[in-house]
Amino acid sequence: MPTGLIFDIKRFSVNDGPGIRTTVFFKGCPLACWWCHNPEGRSYVSEQITITHKLNGKEFYHQEKVGRLVTMEEVLIEIGKETIFYETSGGGVTFSGGEPLLQPEFLKCLAEECRLRSIHTCLDTSGYCDPVLFKEFIPKFDLFLFDIKILDPDKHVQYVGFPNDEILANLQQLDHSGSNYIIRVPVIPGVNDDMESIDNLKNYLQTLANPRKEIHFLPYHPLAKHKLKSLDMADKMGNAIQVNESELNKLALEFEQSGYTVKIGG
Numbered sequence: 001m002p003t004g005l006i007f008d009i010k011r012f013s014v015n016d017g018p019g020i021r022t023t024v025f026f027k028g029c030p031l032a033c034w035w036c037h038n039p040e041g042r043s044y045v046s047e048q049i050t051i052t053h054k055l056n057g058k059e060f061y062h063q064e065k066v067g068r069l070v071t072m073e074e075v076l077i078e079i080g081k082e083t084i085f086y087e088t089s090g091g092g093v094t095f096s097g098g099e100p101l102l103q104p105e106f107l108k109c110l111a112e113e114c115r116l117r118s119i120h121t122c123l124d125t126s127g128y129c130d131p132v133l134f135k136e137f138i139p140k141f142d143l144f145l146f147d148i149k150i151l152d153p154d155k156h157v158q159y160v161g162f163p164n165d166e167i168l169a170n171l172q173q174l175d176h177s178g179s180n181y182i183i184r185v186p187v188i189p190g191v192n193d194d195m196e197s198i199d200n201l202k203n204y205l206q207t208l209a210n211p212r213k214e215i216h217f218l219p220y221h222p223l224a225k226h227k228l229k230s231l232d233m234a235d236k237m238g239n240a241i242q243v244n245e246s247e248l249n250k251l252a253l254e255f256e257q258s259g260y261t262v263k264i265g266g
Contacts (some may be wrong), residue, residue: 002072003106011082015092021122023164025038028234034160040066100136105181108140121142127166127168130171131170134173144180148201183215202255205258206258
């Protein structure tokens with residue numbers, strides 16, 4: 001029976017696709033986004049982190065393990081607990097991370113088993129993988145949540161750590177297949193919220209057929225700072241603050257006027 005490394009299973013999720021969902025977080029990610037909200041999902045191995053608690057002005061510490069090896073059956077049991085909610089809300093299971101495509105065999109088996117059980121499947125992905133592998137996964141999911149972080153290739157290398165050519169090639173494959181997908185864009189202050197970046201995004205999206213025409217803007221928030229500290233990882237965002245709410249609303253209106261269904265947040 002195949003096994004995989006995960007760092008969380010979140011039940012009753014309403015931000016990772018339609019309806020009420022169970023989200024399975026795969027551990028391991030090839031990218032190094034400065035603003036990563038789940039830095040505990042980056043490493044490919046289990047790791048110990050130090051959790052700090054404050055009580056009456058005193059700090060207390062304890063060690064916690066992040067990442068555990070699980071069997072497919074263990075995950076399917078957790079997914080199966082919420083079947084009634086999937087049926088009544090139009091929900092299902094979302095595979096997220098990290099990057100699930102880094103564990104292709106485990107992901108493939110889970111997706112196939114969910115489909116046999118008539119459970120709606122969604123893949124939340126950065127799209128960063130070999131296009132040959134990505135093509136194999138396109139027919140295995142009912143919905144894709146596909147990240148576009150930065151279109152400028154140089155800025156993508158600077159802030160994400162790798163080029164975006166394979167990501168865009170995989171999005172083109174997904175678009176040409178006629179599959180159901182939602183574009184997700186993290187809105188990061190000082191990185192991709194400038195006029196040039198927004199114009200690049202609009203122009204690029206106009207080249208896609210995208211039958212669903214839906215886009216989610218995910219505003220940066222500094223909630224991962226304590227995670228970075230506990231993992232002894234650098235906080236490259238420094239003192240960056242969240243994007244102004246009125247600016248987000250203006251951005252959403254721009255894309256709505258271009259024919260998109262827009263959501264702020266997941």
